[in-house]
Amino acid sequence: MKFFRNKKERSGVAGIGWLAAGGFLVLAALAALYFVFRGGSAVPGAAIVSESARDVFRSQEKGQIYEINLDAADGKGASSASEVKNSTTSEAEKNGDDIKITQTSPKNFAAPTEKPAPSVPPRLCEFGAGANPSRTLAFNEIAWMGTSRSADNEWIEIKNNGSGPYSAERVQLLSDSGKIKIILGVSAIPAHDFYLLERTDDDTVPGIAADAIYTGSLSNSGEHLKLFDANCGLLDEVNALSGWGTFGGDNATKNTAERNLKDLAWHTSVSADGTPRAENSKEPDPPPQSTAQNSPAPSANPPPEPTPPPSSSPENLPPPANSSSTTPVPSPPPPAGGPVISEILAGISADADYEFIELYNSTDAPIDLTGWSIKRKSSTGNEYSLLVASRLSGKIIPPKSYFLAVNEGKYTGSVSPDVSWATSNKLAYTNNAVILYDATGAKVEEVGWAETPLKDQSYERDLASGTFSVQANPNPRNSQGGN
Structure with missing residues (x-):
């Protein structure tokens, strides 16, 4: 048996022993943690420790959130999952979304329906395309001068002249100037009904709701407008580049340009601010043929042309x-x-x-x-x-x-x-x-x-x-x- 020569030597050996014991305990602890995070059970009850530890750390893991529409009972939506988002639960809670969210495995629910792919907007028709307008859908009234409230309150009315509904989802209204590019985007316009486009906002025509709001402006000196169907066939055309006088309208009184009731010619509305979403005012009767009794000036023979003055004399x-x-x-x-x-x-x-x-x-x-x-x-x-x-x-x-x-x-x-x-x-x-x-x-x-x-x-x-x-x-x- 070895005897230590003094107290100091015995203390040094004891310290080494304690260090060895401490190292062993550290290794054991690390091994236990390894099994916890791997999901194993090193000792009885370790499974409980494992699950508790995961609950602590799992809130930071990403998972799929299924948004379920719970309003199906009152007819507001479907009962199946309506949308799938890759997000975190904490993010959804932070955003305060006013929806019911259930986090679970997809196998417990019907497969979530995917959002339909967004429809690709139609390409704009070439303005020069089309000939011989059908006028099934046609311009019916144009407030190119604005209204008595504001010159900026311009509006355009389109009418379905056909005997049945017209699908106008891809109908385009374009101007030669490029200021106006409109896709109607409406599933159907009923027979003999109107489609009202108001500029900037729905207050353009007070008390009458717009079917669509557009941006851009109509020039008081004239415009060239075309209406195209889904295949870029010409529906209607208004070529007022030489002035609105051909079509009608009055900038001073704000009387609009209207289509005739009897034919597709144009006249100036008898009503200030026109007749939006209503039948147009009656066109004036054509002047009767002049006779010698009511018009001394012969109408059939225009006045003789004045002789042009020679420039050289x-x-x-x-x-x-x-x-x-x-x-x-x-x-x-x-x-x-x-x-x-x-x-x-x-x-x-x-x-x-x-x-x-x-x-x-x-x-x-x-x-x-x-x-x-x-x-x-x-x-x-x-x-x-x-x-x-x-x-x-x-x-x-x-x-x-x-x-x-x-x-x-x-x-x-x-x-x-x-x-x-x-x-x-x-x-x-x-x-x-x-x-x-x-x-x-x-x-x-x-x-x-x-x-x-x-x-x-x-x-x-x-x-x-x-x-x-x-x-x-x-x-x-x-x-x-x-x-």
Whole structure:
């Protein structure tokens, strides 16, 4: 037996023993933890320790969460799992989602239904595509000028002219300018029903819900719009690039452009702000054929064309007004007992829309122009609205006085106008005519000019003889005696 020589030596040996025992205990503890996390049982009861430890750490593991719609009993949804999200339970709780969430194994539930793949939006049709519009679905009314509340409150109404529902899910409304690109996206428009598109928000047309809200704007000077079906076949077209005058509408009174009830032509609505989601107002009756009794001016034979002045001979150019060498241009005699067209200017070099038409009341009594209108006739013989009847309502021409109508916002002369027409309605320098209609729709007078350009010079009537001549110095006059 070995004896330690002193107390210090015995203490050193004892320390080594304690260190060895401690190391063994550490190794044992590590082994136990290894079995816990591997799911094994090193000792009886270790399985309980294992499960408890997993409960502590498992909240950080990711698993599948099935969102179950529990509202099926009241008809709000299906009873099967409606959506699967790869998320964590803690994330769902943090977001405070107002849904019922069950975390479980998929085998205990019906297989969750997947969300349908998002539909691919149709490609936009080429604007130049399509010909011979079918007009089964067609433009029915356009508030290109906005409403009396705001010029920005534009809206477009489309009508199903067919005898059955029309699937408009992939119908496209496009503008040539590219400002408007709309896919209707509606499953069906009932027969003879309307589809209302309002600009910016649903307050555009107060009290009438929009079927769709769009962005973009319609130009007051004109637009080119097309409606395409799902196969890019042309449904309808509105080509107003030359101005809205061909289609109607009034920027001053906010009367819309409407389709006729009898045919697919256009007219200006009789109602301010139009008739959204309702039948259009009745179009005006066409003017009756003029006869010798109700229109002294022959309608079948336009006035002879004035002789174009030769450019090489200054002395033969049309002289200014009141010049003794003025050469009168033959024209029909003025109608008796009513207003006549006394002067026309179709524009100037600085502004082609600087235009006016002057009337004269040759009688001794005032003439009420309510219901009257003025149209222009193109070189092809087509008539277009120029000064609509709504703008002449309540206007009076005093006896032996003039009356001045001008292009709104474009005429800036010193003589104040009595009335104005929409800026989008324009005269042409050559090959145009102006037609005056009375309240019954009868043609009172037609004055035309052919090759002589009414640019920087007017076409003025000599009231004594009734003949017209080109005047280098336009002389507009109004009902207040201004000139």
